[in-house]
Amino acid sequence: MTGTSIRVWVDGALVDPLGPAVSALDHAVTVGDGVFETAKIVDGAPFALTRHHRRLEQSAAGLGLPAPDLAFVDKGVAAVLEGDPIAFGRLRYSVTGGVGPLGSDRHEASLTTIVVAAPQARPPASGRLTVVPWTRNERSAVVGLKTTSYAENVVALARAKQVGAIEAVFANTRGELCECTGSNVFVVAGGVVLTPPADSGLLPGITRGLVIEWGRAAGIEVREQPLPLHALTTSDEVFITSSTKDVLPIDAVDDHDLPAERPVTTRLQEIFRSNAERDSDP
Numbered sequence: 115m116t117g118t119s120i121r122v123w124v125d126g127a128l129v130d131p132l133g134p135a136v137s138a139l140d141h142a143v144t145v146g147d148g149v150f151e152t153a154k155i156v157d158g159a160p161f162a163l164t165r166h167h168r169r170l171e172q173s174a175a176g177l178g179l180p181a182p183d184l185a186f187v188d189k190g191v192a193a194v195l196e197g198d199p200i201a202f203g204r205l206r207y208s209v210t211g212g213v214g215p216l217g218s219d220r221h222e223a224s225l226t227t228i229v230v231a232a233p234q235a236r237p238p239a240s241g242r243l244t245v246v247p248w249t250r251n252e253r254s255a256v257v258g259l260k261t262t263s264y265a266e267n268v269v270a271l272a273r274a275k276q277v278g279a280i281e282a283v284f285a286n287t288r289g290e291l292c293e294c295t296g297s298n299v300f301v302v303a304g305g306v307v308l309t310p311p312a313d314s315g316l317l318p319g320i321t322r323g324l325v326i327e328w329g330r331a332a333g334i335e336v337r338e339q340p341l342p343l344h345a346l347t348t349s350d351e352v353f354i355t356s357s358t359k360d361v362l363p364i365d366a367v368d369d370h371d372l373p374a375e376r377p378v379t380t381r382l383q384e385i386f387r388s389n390a391e392r393d394s395d396p
């Protein structure tokens with residue numbers, strides 16, 4: 115992926131993807147004061163944009179930012195998706211606190227709106243997980259918000275890549291299974307699909323929500339409940355979900371290999387694929 119295949123729109127205009135476009139004093143640059151969304155692009159169109167917009171609003175409200183102007187965001191989305199359709203990629207849009215003080219205090223926020231579209235490789239068919247020693251804080255001031263403060267995820271994902279894993283798994287401060295750096299986690303035990311609940315400290319993924327809804331609608335039992343970390347190695351199947359990975363089966367968690375047979379995960383992949391094909395904004 116080169117800079118030139120990325121399309122970037124900032125505050126009303128398409129800009130040079132590699133050129134300066136945001137103030138050095140922007141509060142997202144200085145302290146990570148901003149919110150964002152990542153949606154999948156398939157054949158030039160975003161998937162589940164309405165759900166991503168709702169979550170952006172919730173993240174902004176949780177951070178104490180003014181409500182984002184979603185009609186303005188939509189203009190940016192249209193601008194970056196115009197032209198040659200991106201066959202598969204990522205739509206990333208951010209609303210930041212705008213130019214602000216160099217510290218954590220805020221002036222009256224003047225939001226900065228950034229929309230980016232970029233092609234990317236399709237996800238692999240499956241992958242490995244590694245458990246990292248750091249925690250998700252279920253009592254954090256920003257729990258459940260998709261903020262631009264992602265440094266913890268950067269460190270954890272780098273660790274995962276070092277050991278050949280596709281994702282890093284965090285427990286929360288209670289030692290319960292929580293989520294990955296950019297994905298939610300599910301296990302399957304005795305045919306029942308289990309995933310940590312919203313109050314475990316996770317980001318409520320759009321894909322997680324759709325898997326729960328669509329799985330239940332197809333007659334699969336799906337429960338949100340606290341899970342011990344060792345559920346990753348004592349369950350029959352493990353999969354992760356995210357906007358660009360959809361439902362991704364897990365082969366191993368650290369040195370524990372999981373069974374190659376994963377009928378429930380395969381069924382959920384099929385359910386997700388057929389529902390998503392039928393409705394690109396569920």
Ligand SMILES: Cc1ncc(COP(=O)(O)O)c(C=O)c1O
Nearest residue numbers: 296297298317319320321356357
């Ligand atoms: C911390 C975190 N958890 C979970 C997810 C998965 O969410 P979604 O399905 O909305 O992509 C993401 C998405 O990037 C994330 O950043």
